[in-house]
Amino acid sequence: MSAVTEAAQTDLLAAKRLTVAPETGALPQWDSEEDDVLVCREIRQETHDVKTFVFSGRSPRLHSYKPGQFLTLDLTINGQQVNRCYTISSAPTRPHTVAITTKRFAGGVVSPWMHDHLKPGMEIRAMGPMGEFNCVDHASANGKYLLLSAGSGITPSMSMARSFHDLALATDTVFLHSARSPADIIFRDELALMAREPNFRAVSVCEHDSPHEGWGGYRGRLSLPLLQVAVPDFLDREVFACGPAPYMAGARAILEQAGFDMARYHEESFKFEDLAPEDAGVSPPANTDDAVKTFKVEFTKSRRTVEVPADTNVLAAARAAGMRLPSSCTRGLCGTCKSKLVSGEVSMQHQGGIRQREIDQGMVLICCSKPLSDLVIER
Structure with missing residues (x-):
């Protein structure tokens, strides 16, 4: 076995340890099932419209997650309960805090509230971590990554890069980020610092100059010629992509055109900001007429039983009954509401938020599942 292969296999084992926070005294791990409160500890201004929010538990806790996973925030804004998914930007190698980094979206609901009103010392509720988009479950066999x-x-790329850097892994990582201008490059200084290491290269692509800074690097948008010049060996790498939907569609098309093995391509399955504001909530039961058959749905962990009409998704009925359950997209996209169906049958119309093997194991997305019988759900 070559030294390179040995190092890659050793690093695969180290990467798998990222899911478990390192031993630090006798501190327990933060568990949103037991206590879902996080306290904002610090706010960092990253760019003119991007901030990082650093959280920890109310008492000292360790945060364990896989780089690339997300938290679902449960916020009350103007008297309304709103859920949003945000990828964790911090690294599990620094387990005493957990951070998310958000851009202020004009016309949005959550990001403007966070930027304007969330302050150190304030408490929020969160659920997770969750998500299959991570570098632990999809670790590179040869130790080579393209982010x-x-x-x-x-944000997920940054969590991965920070983890590799902290563990001093012998991974070969290229971090290729696209921004509007130099002033919009998030984590620019930290990326430059990490790029001092021989096994990490940061490449930025800007569409135009900033008002007070010209850009001398790659210009324009991601393209196959640019990728071939900036990352000549990209065909050999495990690729992780995250950005607006058009960006990810473009990345997929470029890689497919180049003959890339798409089994080694991974992308964030959704971007919550792309959903219309009216999609953020959970609709009430569609029909409560006596002519519609109603089923009993028992939630084992919550110790609640609710009545759910046959034409209503389980999550909508549970929320209408006052239950607080993990949810975000409400469209079968994100997987936040994934639950174990202990008994009964449902009609599920999802949009990619659950895999067939999970369905075969009895998992369902309750946001897009209507009962066909009485149900018992592990939630």
């Missing part, structure tokens, strides 16, 4: 990102989609 593609655009705009605020940089």
